[in-house]
Amino acid sequence: MKGASAARNLIYKVLGTPINPRRDFLKTTFKCLLLLSLLTIPISLLLNKHTALFSSILSRYQMYKRSADGPAKFQKALPRNDPLRLSMIYPGNYHFILDDTELCRSIHPYLVLIVPVAPGNWIARDAIRRTWGNETLIQGELIQTVFLLGVPKNSSNIKVLQRKVRTENRLYHDLIQSDFIDSYHNLTIKTMVMMDWLASRCPKVPYAMKIDSDMFLNVENLVSMLKTPGTPTTIYMTGRLKYESPVVREKNSQWYVSEDSYRENKFPTHLVGMGYVFSLDMPRRLMEISKRVTPFYVEDAYIGVCMKTLGIDFTPPPERFHFRLYMYEFDYCHLAKSICAILQTPDQLINYWTSLKGPGPAC
Ligand SMILES: *[C@@H]1O[C@H](CO)[C@@H](O)[C@H](O)[C@H]1NC(C)=O
Numbered sequence: 061m062k063g064a065s066a067a068r069n070l071i072y073k074v075l076g077t078p079i080n081p082r083r084d085f086l087k088t089t090f091k092c093l094l095l096l097s098l099l100t101i102p103i104s105l106l107l108n109k110h111t112a113l114f115s116s117i118l119s120r121y122q123m124y125k126r127s128a129d130g131p132a133k134f135q136k137a138l139p140r141n142d143p144l145r146l147s148m149i150y151p152g153n154y155h156f157i158l159d160d161t162e163l164c165r166s167i168h169p170y171l172v173l174i175v176p177v178a179p180g181n182w183i184a185r186d187a188i189r190r191t192w193g194n195e196t197l198i199q200g201e202l203i204q205t206v207f208l209l210g211v212p213k214n215s216s217n218i219k220v221l222q223r224k225v226r227t228e229n230r231l232y233h234d235l236i237q238s239d240f241i242d243s244y245h246n247l248t249i250k251t252m253v254m255m256d257w258l259a260s261r262c263p264k265v266p267y268a269m270k271i272d273s274d275m276f277l278n279v280e281n282l283v284s285m286l287k288t289p290g291t292p293t294t295i296y297m298t299g300r301l302k303y304e305s306p307v308v309r310e311k312n313s314q315w316y317v318s319e320d321s322y323r324e325n326k327f328p329t330h331l332v333g334m335g336y337v338f339s340l341d342m343p344r345r346l347m348e349i350s351k352r353v354t355p356f357y358v359e360d361a362y363i364g365v366c367m368k369t370l371g372i373d374f375t376p377p378p379e380r381f382h383f384r385l386y387m388y389e390f391d392y393c394h395l396a397k398s399i400c401a402i403l404q405t406p407d408q409l410i411n412y413w414t415s416l417k418g419p420g421p422a423c
Pocket residue numbers: 189190191194
């Protein structure tokens with residue numbers, strides 16, 4: 061019921077006018093029950109036969125479900141080294157339509173937190189502004205958070221959405237928006253646009269972190285890690301390492317990557333895309349090399365291939381637990397010691413944040 065009312069509130073926010081929520085709720089419930097009863101038999105058969113397969117699909121699904129949509133288009137359309145295809149991810153092809161933040165103009169921080177987020181996800185942005193995005197001074201260092209958006213796909217409410225985005229930016233001046241279409245399969249474009257913005261705007265800033273909008277972040281621990289003597293100040297990129305992982309070749313899978321886009325059977329070691337930290341010389345290096353690396357839309361693996369081509373190794377974090385994957389239940393000591401973790405909802409972020417600021421056990 062909580063989810064249904066949240067969804068309803070979202071619809072109110074987008075459309076502005078209440079639709080009949082009770083009738084809609086009953087209709088949806090009925091449809092779901094019908095669908096569920098139809099699916100029970102095939103699902104139970106599948107579960108019995110392929111439990112292992114099913115759970116591996118499920119865990120992959122959870123890794124990526126955060127923003128999926130239809131099949132990738134650009135990876136099949138053009139031959140491997142076609143200049144047009146390579147240029148798909150050139151940030152120079154896209155233009156910033158919102159970019160009035162003072163960040164790196166009059167404000168020169170020690171660390172930039174840059175958050176790729178869907179244009180319509182203002183709920184996540186608000187939660188971040190109320191929590192880790194509002195931590196601007198840590199151990200005497202200035203930290204600044206900005207959000208990176210593409211444009212929403214054309215739909216009936218695109219104008220309303222775009223107006224909301226502009227209004228939000230007038231209030232906070234923390235949105236950067238480029239004119240590529242914001243979709244799951246365009247995440248590699250989004251990452252390269254981010255690298256372009258950082259390289260051209262903030263070359264003198266020591267460090268940046270790319271962090272997804274559904275993350276918990278312990279800024280204090282992040283700054284401590286960066287300030288630890290011995291932490292590299294250049295050629296530095298760290299996060300949650302994912303060692304060589306197989307490339308999905310099943311054509312109808314959501315993570316399918318054609319041999320044409322990427323030939324090897326395994327991705328090189330790379331950082332999980334949820335959140336990674338780097339020195340500000342890296343964006344320029346990655347942009348240069350990307351002109352020679354055929355793009356595919358698994359953005360974190362793509363950065364891995366670029367790093368391999370550059371001949372640069374990722375730096376392992378001081379502790380593996382610093383970059384956590386999922387955290388389903390509040391755990392004071394884990395959050396107190398780690399740098400980031402994937403959460404499920406913006407409400408959860410606010411709750412965890414408040415709880416962590418309160419009294420807790422000795423860890
Ligand atoms: C950020 O923190 C300041 C001071 O700690 C507080 O006054 C302000 O309301 C906070 N902003 C948000 C959006 O919560």
